[in-house]
Amino acid sequence: MRENAADPDLYDYVPYAGRPKVVWPGGKTVAVWVAPNLEYYEIDPPAHPRRKAWARPHPDVVGYSHRDHSNRVSHWRMAEVMSKHGFPGSVSLSVALCQHHPEVVADANARGWEFFSHGIYNTRYAYDISEAQERAIIEDSIRTVRDATGQTIRGWLAPALTHTPRTLDLIAEYGLDYTCDLYHDDQVQDVKVAKGRLASIPYSLEVNDHYGFFIYNMSGREYADTLVRQFERLAQEGERSGTVMCIPLHAYLIGQPHRIGPFEEALEHIASDGRAWIAKAGEIVDAWRAQTPATLPGARA
């Protein structure tokens, strides 16, 4: 990115009208991926000068224990529903979960899910870290996930969505293929990086379950309806050029007993529609790249 400039120069402006046609495998019009956040939040993390980890003095009982629900109860509830309807996860992983609760990571791995890094902990923020510190976090992520799962991470979602101006260049330099941190498009797009090639895959804040339940204050049924509407529109527009729909989840939210039933109905709807290519993030980036030559400066295949 261009530091300290009004336009960070992340990408070129590409109007939605008139784009080259992208077709997903099997002629599908929308690539649908599910991104469960498998996280560990520390109960008593060190303070970051720019952001408090918890709203309340430690221990923030509701904040911490709500998130702990994922790792005791709701991960398996959410994962079972996904597996039942044929949705693999592309996991946004607090990599320290590999140490704290390896059973959760092993469950996701056994289901054939893909892992990308969401930092070490979701209570450690990247603002103001040095390049060496940021490299250490990236290298830790690659090593930790490889040791725990045998997989090499291909993507990045910054811990608690905290970045530095170097983040995109660094992850591309380490050979990662995609970022989930940019929200400017409904299709995969190239991002400008110093070296290598980095794709931005649409993640989503707007249909993220956290936004659904605690920004937009939806009921479980309203959120499920939102997912169906999002899908219907993107599936229709994807006839012109393939679109991407991400469903970003947190088990402690979507896996609550009053929400999981309506959510399952939304997954059933999408799976039975016929227009969805249900895939993992890396597969979507690969299929897009196979149809899209690198065009950006610094974006070399």
Place this chain on the structure above:
Amino acid sequence: MSLDSHYLSYPARGEGYDHELYSWSPLHERKPVSWPTGSVAVWICVSLEWFPILPTDQPFRAPGHMQTAYPDFRHYTARDYGNRIGAWRFLEALDKAGVKASFATNAAIAERYPELVEAVLAGGHEIIAHSTDMNGTIDGSLSEEAERALIGDALSRLNAATGQVAKGWLSIARSQSFRTADILREQGIAFQCDWVNDEMPYRWRNGIVNLPLNHELSDRTIVAVQQQSADSWAQSMEDAFDWLAGEAAATGGGRMLPIHVTPYIMGLPYRIAAFERLLAMLSARQEAWFATGGGIVDCWAAQA
């Protein structure tokens, strides 16, 4: 620019939790628990709260507390409405449905409104300790001495006013310090309701049982915070019950549905019917076992 290196060191990064309060245990791997009847324990918990018109904010101001400059007649009276009217609507609704509930009760409520507490006890309901009054908040910034005194005061006053010994505790806003559970144990509390990380009772290392009172299913979260209608709240409770009953049938393990309601929220004239309809619907379900918090803990502990 760089951050102090301790910000990137992770001393607690190892197997299990980054604390010693309780150990990790995934629900689906635990020995199944069965209830005396049905497969889903339905636990109604009503909070009885008195908000002094003078908030002390030590250590923090409780949700629902005064909001305007003094004197905040609006919020003082709107909250006290729950004790004068809403709680009585709940009692009648519970009686009509034949349901025994828990009442998480400020000591000040028991002292100030003896008629209400007598009616709660006469209805066969359970009293759970819920601090002194709505100024009686706890968090990590409270001194150990002040916290011990607060909990001791709450329990002695509540027990004196009710003529019973409370076994359960709910903190205001479910907010604790790192030492709260130890102080509760010292003072004879068998179960706490604050930690929302599970859907069944489980035991902490110090011996206390945590009976999770899911804040997500409360009228405070769904109606007061998320501003859903009473009908939407009731629909969510029904959806939760259906899911849990299905899970219990599939796994053979009993489940629990905690329903946390507040007299000044769900006890309003235009909302109470949704609560009554929910009770009637759940009462008609064979899978439902209505129980108090203490009843659920006792039944679970006998099988644990």
